[in-house]
Amino acid sequence: MLSLATACAARAADDKPRIMKIALATQDDAVHQYARNYAAAVEKDSGGRIRAEVYPASRLGTIQQQSESVQFGTIQCQIVAPEFLAGIDERFGMLASPGLVTSMAEGERLAADPEVMKLQLGLGASKGLHGAGLFMIAQSAVVARTAIRHLADFKGKKIRIFASQFQSVAMARLGAIPKPMTLGAVLPALHDNALDGAVSSIAVFSSMHYEQAARYVTETGQPAIFGIVEVSRKWYDSLPTDLRQVVDNHAVAEARAIHPQAIEINERARKAWVDGGGELISLPPDEQSAMLDMLGSVGDDVSRTKPQLSAAYQVITQAVQRTR
Numbered sequence: 001m002l003s004l005a006t007a008c009a010a011r012a013a014d015d016k017p018r019i020m021k022i023a024l025a026t027q028d029d030a031v032h033q034y035a036r037n038y039a040a041a042v043e044k045d046s047g048g049r050i051r052a053e054v055y056p057a058s059r060l061g062t063i064q065q066q067s068e069s070v071q072f073g074t075i076q077c078q079i080v081a082p083e084f085l086a087g088i089d090e091r092f093g094m095l096a097s098p099g100l101v102t103s104m105a106e107g108e109r110l111a112a113d114p115e116v117m118k119l120q121l122g123l124g125a126s127k128g129l130h131g132a133g134l135f136m137i138a139q140s141a142v143v144a145r146t147a148i149r150h151l152a153d154f155k156g157k158k159i160r161i162f163a164s165q166f167q168s169v170a171m172a173r174l175g176a177i178p179k180p181m182t183l184g185a186v187l188p189a190l191h192d193n194a195l196d197g198a199v200s201s202i203a204v205f206s207s208m209h210y211e212q213a214a215r216y217v218t219e220t221g222q223p224a225i226f227g228i229v230e231v232s233r234k235w236y237d238s239l240p241t242d243l244r245q246v247v248d249n250h251a252v253a254e255a256r257a258i259h260p261q262a263i264e265i266n267e268r269a270r271k272a273w274v275d276g277g278g279e280l281i282s283l284p285p286d287e288q289s290a291m292l293d294m295l296g297s298v299g300d301d302v303s304r305t306k307p308q309l310s311a312a313y314q315v316i317t318q319a320v321q322r323t324r
Helices: 002-015 030-045 063-072 090-096 104-112 114-122 165-173 183-191 202-207 233-238 241-275 285-295 298-303 307-323
Strands: 018-023 050-055 077-080 129-139 141-144 158-161 177-180 197-200 216-218 224-232 279-281
Touching: 018 030, 018 063, 030 050, 030 077, 030 129, 030 224, 030 241, 050 241, 063 077, 063 224, 090 114, 090 165, 090 224, 090 307, 104 114, 104 129, 104 224, 104 241, 104 307, 114 129, 114 307, 129 233, 129 241, 141 202, 158 165, 165 177, 165 285, 165 298, 183 197, 202 241, 224 233, 224 241, 241 279, 298 307
Parallel strands: 018 050, 018 077, 158 177, 158 197, 216 279
Antiparallel strands: 077 224, 129 224, 141 197, 141 216
16 A cells, blocks of 8 residues: 555656746847747647746846756756856857857857757756757847947947956957946946946847937847757756656757747847837948957967867867858
8 A cells, every 4th residue: 555655646746747947038039939939849748747937037036146046956947148157167158259150050050060069068067057958049239328330439338248258358359348247237237327338139139128228239240149058957857767858859959940030030129129219330341350350369369278168169169160
């Protein structure tokens, strides 16, 4: 009787849906759409044994708080630009090196490269993270309170960047003052004149109505913005094998499937930005080329004095050559 009762209890526990909270800092962009797609696919393929809940716009805390909660297992999944995990392992910041990719198509191929995936998704394994997916979000842009029409206009401006030395060095080369900052603090800082501008995607600027504080967006295209799917190792290890496969398989499948949606979302955001009174700016072609020349060695310069980082960065640059 005791063994029967124990078996019934075990089956009942297995039948109870496992909650999978998916945290992100943005909303109504490619990351948010990926999260929706991923949540729906996991719920369907698990037969309802996993119930996925999507929390956009930093509803579960700042990016750092989300990351810590995933490490401890109180949040089951975070989708974030990998640079924001550089405090866990600086190699997370490598994909923010300028010049790696110059189009969404190149970024999609780089994110799908097996060696890049193996490297990037394994970085947090000893820190409570299970990497599950990697995808291209957008080419970055700079929103600013005063228009940046030329490279010289960057000089002296306080520009928010992602938390990566690769971005910090790049922005400093342009003569700007890099300010690493989590997303939730950016718009208030623009309103308070604590920032002159910020790096992110056009979809973020549009969906979060940055035009209220800064109406000029310069589409530099550099660096590329990727998204990484990190699952709590504690939670992942508690799943039966078949549910682990569901979590992993759909993270990869949705990373490939999101590409056309990401392009559509970004184009829609560009139109919405202009319709809302914002302005889209491109650097003159010769200055765009000069910027790429100026920033092209950032990755090598940042990584060369750090053997582990340098070796990992070589994996990335070799993949760039394979996938172009």
